[in-house]
Amino acid sequence: MMYPWQGQAFRQLAGERGRLPQALLLQGPQGLGKTEFARHLAQALLCESPLPDGSPCNACVACNWFVAGNHPDFRHLGVEDEAVDEDGAGDTSPRKGSPQIGVDAVRGLAGFTTTSTHRDGLRIVLVEPAEALNVHAANALLKTLEEPRPGTLFLLVSHAPARLPATIRSRCRAVPFHPPRTPEAHEWLVQSGIANPVLFLALAGGAPLEALRLARQDSGQRAEFLRRLADPSQSLVQLSEFVARLPVPEWLGWLERWAHDLVAQKLAGETRYHVDFRDLSARVAAHADLYDLLAWERTLRDAKRLVHHPLNPRLLAESLLVPLLAMR
Ligand SMILES: [Zn+2]
Incomplete structure (x- = not known):
């Protein structure tokens, strides 16, 4: 799914189908829906009969696989893939640091990025949140980005891109996300059932999804x-x-x-x-x-x-x- 404030960014990237660089870094504050956008873009690029505006058809084999979470040419590297910090390998005590994406998750891509795709299309790797890559994982990913495989697209999502190594950032095209205009965000919050959008949007620094979260749990x-x-x-x-x-x-x-x-x-x-x-x-x-x-x-x-x-x-x-x- 995609949010109303993401239409322009989507049209631009979907319009570059077949000409996109090997890695995009979707960056911006939390609560703007960057991850949902990345998944929507991935589905659209894998879709086998996209609509005229580039949106996924939600009807083809590829879309059905994607929605069911088992498209063979899509991978999601997230913190749940490897919750254990290598420095504390074998340590089952509660984690002291923040969750990480470990090196095994990145190494696990080796077979995925070197074999041919199942549907003669792209293969897409979503890395989210990218700042959770630990140092070993970042180095392994860098090696992959240094030897690009045709037909492979990396979508990195981060609200703290400064925490990524500059060497990785330099190999990605940055796609900045900004809070939507206030009236647009207000309208969306009201439609989502929030009675006091002004307060919660202010508390969230203008990020609509964060405002929704704050309002619902207030x-x-x-x-x-x-x-x-x-x-x-x-x-x-x-x-x-x-x-x-x-x-x-x-x-x-x-x-x-x-x-x-x-x-x-x-x-x-x-x-x-x-x-x-x-x-x-x-x-x-x-x-x-x-x-x-x-x-x-x-x-x-x-x-x-x-x-x-x-x-x-x-x-x-x-x-x-x-x-x-x-x-x-
Ligand atoms: Zn489709």
Whole structure:
């Protein structure tokens, strides 16, 4: 499937059928539907009687195989293919780092990319999320890209392309994805049953699928957390206990956006994300020092990048919330 804001990018790439480079890097923020787009493009390119606009027919043998998930000329390398980091091979303890795509997954492509295709068409490899390739897997993929096989297309999908080796990026054509225009995103969210698209689209930084996810799982915890943050009677321990019950990426995301809002208030009098707490961010920012805010924002960004499974979420919360208490 494809989303309404992806029509132009699809038409352009589908129009290059037969002339595409060997690797495309679909890059852009999370929540724009890049992976769905990549799968739709793959189905369209494998389809044996595409529609005039390049869309898959959903009726031919190839489309039936693709939809059933067993097209012989399509492979998906994802983190589920090899969840174990080679550095910790044999280690069955809970993983400390983020999930990875390991080297065996890439090596497993050797037979796939060297034998002839089943339907005399393309063979397509979707690598998603590409930034999950570990260093060994990236090197193996690089070797494959350095010896291109005619008729093979790699679709790499990434929201953090800077984490990919420059040598891989240089062998891909970058296809940038941007958030759709706000009215278009609002309309889609309303059609998806979201009553307050303005708030959730702001919280998601303009990414519609992320906005939909936030809206559907919103249980009022974010608002409750922000109210508590501003309440001087709430101690550090109480605040930490409150957030430690929630998933780390969730509250870390709220805090990161809150820090961004405070900096934006300080610099430009604007609130970008928590637009329902605009007055509060203005009030807190008025008391805060800009350099303290910038330092706190950086700390949160580092924490989000480095901490996937903290041993003690409450301690992590305490350490990240301390600077904020001095500001309220
Ligand atoms: Zn078809």
